[in-house]
Amino acid sequence: MLPTASEQDHVPPAESGRAPLSPGYPEHLRAVAEEYLGALSFAVDAEAHGLDEAMRYSLLAGGKRIRPVLALATASAIGREPSWVLPLAAAIELIHTYSLIHDDLPAMDDDDLRRGRPTCHRAFGEDVAILAGDGLYAEAFVLLLTRQEAPPDRLLAAARELADATGAQGMVAGQYIDVAGTAPAGPAGLRRLHELKTGRLIAASVECVLLLDGLQAAERIRSFTSFARELGVLFQIVDDILDVTGTPETLGKQQGSDERLGKRTYVTEFGVVGARELAAQSHGRARAALAQAAGPAGSHSTAALEQITDFIATRSF
Amino acid sequence: MLPTASEQDHVPPAESGRAPLSPGYPEHLRAVAEEYLGALSFAVDAEAHGLDEAMRYSLLAGGKRIRPVLALATASAIGREPSWVLPLAAAIELIHTYSLIHDDLPAMDDDDLRRGRPTCHRAFGEDVAILAGDGLYAEAFVLLLTRQEAPPDRLLAAARELADATGAQGMVAGQYIDVAGTAPAGPAGLRRLHELKTGRLIAASVECVLLLDGLQAAERIRSFTSFARELGVLFQIVDDILDVTGTPETLGKQQGSDERLGKRTYVTEFGVVGARELAAQSHGRARAALAQAAGPAGSHSTAALEQITDFIATRSF
Numbered sequence A, B: 001m002l003p004t005a006s007e008q009d010h011v012p013p014a015e016s017g018r019a020p021l022s023p024g025y026p027e028h029l030r031a032v033a034e035e036y037l038g039a040l041s042f043a044v045d046a047e048a049h050g051l052d053e054a055m056r057y058s059l060l061a062g063g064k065r066i067r068p069v070l071a072l073a074t075a076s077a078i079g080r081e082p083s084w085v086l087p088l089a090a091a092i093e094l095i096h097t098y099s100l101i102h103d104d105l106p107a108m109d110d111d112d113l114r115r116g117r118p119t120c121h122r123a124f125g126e127d128v129a130i131l132a133g134d135g136l137y138a139e140a141f142v143l144l145l146t147r148q149e150a151p152p153d154r155l156l157a158a159a160r161e162l163a164d165a166t167g168a169q170g171m172v173a174g175q176y177i178d179v180a181g182t183a184p185a186g187p188a189g190l191r192r193l194h195e196l197k198t199g200r201l202i203a204a205s206v207e208c209v210l211l212l213d214g215l216q217a218a219e220r221i222r223s224f225t226s227f228a229r230e231l232g233v234l235f236q237i238v239d240d241i242l243d244v245t246g247t248p249e250t251l252g253k254q255q256g257s258d259e260r261l262g263k264r265t266y267v268t269e270f271g272v273v274g275a276r277e278l279a280a281q282s283h284g285r286a287r288a289a290l291a292q293a294a295g296p297a298g299s300h301s302t303a304a305l306e307q308i309t310d311f312i313a314t315r316s317f
Helices: A027-042 A051-059 A066-077 A082-104 A120-124 A126-147 A152-166 A171-180 A187-213 A218-245 A266-293 A303-314 B027-042 B051-059 B066-077 B082-104 B120-124 B126-147 B152-166 B171-180 B187-213 B218-245 B266-293 B303-314
Strands: none
Touching (some): A051 A082, A051 A126, A066 A187, A066 A218, A082 A171, A120 A126, A126 B126, A126 B171, A152 A171, A152 B126, A187 A218, A187 A266, A218 A303, B051 B126, B066 B082
């Protein structure tokens, strides 16, 4: 019953996924990000017209594309062609988009604006938005399991990690703790919430590439993993700061939504100045872990990962 | 990051999944179904307490358990131990439960009662219900990919089929067509809707077992597949009839909800008498396909599959 490649490839050029990247995206990452966007074109077919429209609407709206670019850059860092992990990268962006659609729902954060346009449920209705999210999550696995080239045992390992990172032990648990407000008091509780809600998927964007590759060097794996997890923390601290200091134009979503929902953030916990200091520390730790992961001098380049790390630390959207 | 077996196995006996089967469940299927229920005990851990409670609430509420029992009976029919496919069977029930939770949401069918108790969103709130569904779907893949024993390439094939059957080319598309009311007029449109919405997952309950097994005989595969798809149709026709003729007590959910939502069903299309006639024809076709699938005389027994088929045709809940 799986669609064949030819059935999936009939997407017309106008919908081929080449939506513009957010303005302000660093020029040196643009090329690799644009390469990846093409992979989305075969990722959002649905049996029902209308459903695919809603899926495409949210998926192809632009955004930072940090997670897929991270996967491509990781491939490069271990000496692989970035294009090799395009299906994985696209699958990760499908999952990220699904999580945004469900997070924005009236019963959750009730947001009206996302990636600079009305949220999925504002554009298509709540029922369709729920199903568009459900569909994107399923299609992420179809895409990964159907299109990603790797020996079966490695593909299994990557799929397992992706499901675990995004399920009731990972992303979904983080979102639950967030909406239910059940994170323990103090920085440790906050950190745990964000490790689950955003950190696991960001880390998986790196770790799944290592799993597909079958990387054997335990020490390098540990360094990459430390790097990936620290990057998740860094991303979240900056996100919390931007929710206070950004504008709807730069953010593509409402500013101040954390405060409106009474959420605990790095800013409510430490103030903007304290959060900026924490971000700087986290940035330093991420770069240090990356230097470890780079391996012996003369081995493959972690330049793209360094650029992404710096971009995450200094982004304004 | 995946939980180890020992971490997952600490579920206390009271929550071990041995919820009672619905009254009226045929005695001869009870043993195999009860065996399966134990497999659910390790399937619903969540990192966040409260989320796992909601997942368990819906998962362990009882129900017919037709899909997992179908998987176990299929294993038996191809000469395997039914217990071999317990992880697959449990994964399928997790997915089925996720689909019920999301279908019942206020934005969808807005149902108050399911499996004889308040629906998940009535008991835990809409936000938690959405996340419980999301979590169950992810954990289904964790479970299948972590616990199911099979050669990697066969496990991949089964996971691929399960994702495809339940995504935007399958179950989610069917649900979309149902809520959006976009099925083409006439019996063909109705049949297509149900093939997607319920048929694909019921068929996958059979087909994934064949994929895990690596069954080579093309003709037997075709017969099993025909059987599985016909069973999906039969299930739906009977379901539509029961929505008119059942009671909340026997159904465990509100009677007449199809009519309330103005849905097209086999009853609105053909009347109760016409639908009963169609069910009888479908039952006959399913039994004929199964007889083909049984293979040469003296090979493995399809007795359990025959019993399930008859149960689906004659069930009152």
